[in-house]
Amino acid sequence: MSQTATTAMTPKMIYNIYIFEFNLLISYNIIIEHLILKVNNMLDENIFKAYDIRGVYPDELNEESAKNIGRAFIKYTRAKTVLVGEDARVSTPALRKAILSAIQESGANIIFANQLTTPMFYFAVVDSKVDAGIMITASHNPGKYNGFKMVWGDATPIGEGSGMEEIKKLAIENIEIKKSKNNTPGEITKIDIKEKYIKKILSLVRISEIKSMKISVDAGNGMAGIILPRLLKQLPQLNVENLFFDIDMSFPNHEANPVKEETLKTLKKSIEQSDAHFGVAYDGDADRIGFLDENGEFIRSDFIFCAILPKLLSKYPESAILYDLRCSKILPEEIKRLGGKPLMTRVGHAFIKKQLSASNGAGAAELSSHFYFKDFYGVECSDLMLLYLLIIVSENNKPLSKIIAPFKKYxxxxxxxxxxxxxxxxxxxxxxxxxxxxxxxxxxxxxxxxxxxxxxxxxxxxxxxxxxxxxxxxxxxxxxxxxxxxxxxxxxxxxxx
Incomplete structure (x- = not known):
């Protein structure tokens, strides 16, 4: 028999072991709870895109991530006053409450412009003379998505290479950007800029040049429906077939995407039935606009931009005109023919706006149906594009298909x-x-x-x-x-x- 005998454990030893295991279990549970809390508060890095922040609510983007983004935004921009606008998605109120709270806690004042289109948001930012702006929107994406577009006070975008990486880093770290004890919470002021916006864009063209005609307009149940009735009221010479002007960003009729043929079926039918001169389709946040001719044929955005070039280059002779690298060769050829300077850009509004500003260009076109104008702070304005086309069709006194035909060379x-x-x-x-x-x-x-x-x-x-x-x-x-x-x-x- 072995000399090494097992020592019998005393009651005190057994008690100490139980106490040790109990404390170990408590520590284990605390660690698990901490990890669960950290995972719940963790930001999905994939929501940070080249041009904006966008993700599925609440799986990828939720109230906690909105708070982190709001605090990071103020930390990076050092903004004292921020304008906030929003679209009408179901998740928008929850995200708005979270991001407004974070901005206020960071000590910045807020001008809240309520529901508006993205071009209206850009106008509101510049007109209100704020330091920066945030638009709560996921553009044309399905209703389950939401996100944030961020800009400086001159409507210059914050995107890849212009602040997005820094905001992403701060938000992901959650910098535990903790509120300073010395911070006084910011105040919220509400504004309505609809009438001022309409006055602005009407000041950029001569609407007296627009002749009597019939058009079909599909707002796609998106944010265009908030401003189009007021804008079209200023153009009594138009006979307008209104399609899906009621705002419902679950998009019950079709995706609000003006470059997808399958989303344009109702608009094509309306053009045919009403004998319209042309058709118009907006995307969800109304920063893109597409056009169909009198036959219901979709017109590429590079071709439609060719049609309005004479207006831009008569206003700004010999100016640079920008186009993204997917556009047809006909566009730079037309720019040169009319005395302009064609400049090719990469895809994406953040990059185009930066280059448009640097070149002091008169305008820019993107194949995705974004149109940019020097007159409108160098950013997109779909409503201004519509006004220009109405004038062009009026001046040419012929069908839109005939105006576009010379540009279909290739x-x-x-x-x-x-x-x-x-x-x-x-x-x-x-x-x-x-x-x-x-x-x-x-x-x-x-x-x-x-x-x-x-x-x-x-x-x-x-x-x-x-x-x-x-x-x-x-x-x-x-x-x-x-x-x-x-x-x-x-x-x-x-x-x-």
């Missing part, structure tokens, strides 16, 4: 999306295959390569990665249909293999 693929796991690797593969053959190469947004072929033929393509999804976006243009189809098949095979 063939386009339209933007095609491909699901790709490793986007950067695929872009590098395409670059390696085509890079040595190109006439012009640009990498300002993905890659854009131009080529010349025998017999005076040419083509170009752009491949860029989506900022939010595992997608590659492809655009091709050529001056020959067979060449376009050949190159589209060629690139599709490379991307999909």
């Amino acid at each position: 063939m386009q693929s339209g933007e095609i999306n491909f699901e790709v796991k490793n986007k950067n690797k695929k872009i590098t593969e395409i670059k390696n295959k085509y890079g040595k053959k190109t006439k012009n190469y640009s990498n300002i947004d993905g890659i854009r390569l131009e080529f010349e072929e025998d017999g005076g033929l040419w083509w170009w393509f752009n491949v860029r990665a989506s900022n939010t999804e595992p997608l590659l976006r492809l655009n091709i243009e050529a001056n020959n249909k067979d060449l376009l189809e050949k190159k589209l098949a060629e690139l599709t095979e490379i991307i999909e293999k």
Whole structure:
């Protein structure tokens, strides 16, 4: 038998073991509770996009993240007064309450402009002479989404490369940006800028030049419905077919996206039935606007911008006009023909606005139907774009399809999306295959390569990665249909293999 005998435990020893295990269990539970609290308060980094903050409510974006973002916004901008506007999504009141609370606790005053479109928000920020602004919106995204657009007091956007990274870092750290004991909570003032906004945009054109005509307008149940009735009231010479002007951002009739053909069916039918001169479609927050001609055919935004170029360049001769790298070659050709200076930009409102300001340009167009104007602080104004087009149609005294026809010189693929796991690797593969053959190469947004072929033929393509999804976006243009189809098949095979 072993000499090492098991020592019998005394009652005191057993008691001490129980006490130790009990304390260990309490500590374990405290740690678990702390981790759960930390996870619940943790920000989803993916909501921070290149141009704004956007996510599904409440899974990706909720009240706690709104508070963190609000505190980070004030910490970064050092704003003393902030203008806040909002759209009409179901989740907006909860996010508004959270972000207003955070801004107030940080000591900043708030001017609350209530529900408005994004162009109205930009106007309100500049007109109110605040330090910065926040718009609660997820643009055209489905109703389950919400988000924040952030700007400085001159409506300059806060995005990638202009403050978004810093705000993201502060918000994620939750900097425990704790409220200073010396902070006095900010005050809230409410304003209504609808009439001032209408007065502003009407001051930029001569509405007396608009002749009597009939148009169909689809507000898509979005925020355009809050201002269009007041604006159209100022244009009694128009006979307007109103579609979905009631605001309901669950979007019960169709997605409010003016560049998707499937969302335009009702508008096409309205044009046909009412014999309208043209049709108009707005997106959810009304910073984008699309157009259909009298035949119900969708008009690309680069073509429609070509139509109003004479107005912009007569007002600002020899000025720079910007266009994103997906636009047709016809747009820079028209800019040059009319004496302007074409400047290509990357995709995204934050980047375009920065370059438009730096170049002192007269305006800019994005293929996604964003239109920017020097007269309107260098930001989007869909309502101003509508007024310009009404004047152009009135002056030409012919159908919109005839006005647009000269700009349809070349063939386009339209933007095609491909699901790709490793986007950067695929872009590098395409670059390696085509890079040595190109006439012009640009990498300002993905890659854009131009080529010349025998017999005076040419083509170009752009491949860029989506900022939010595992997608590659492809655009091709050529001056020959067979060449376009050949190159589209060629690139599709490379991307999909």
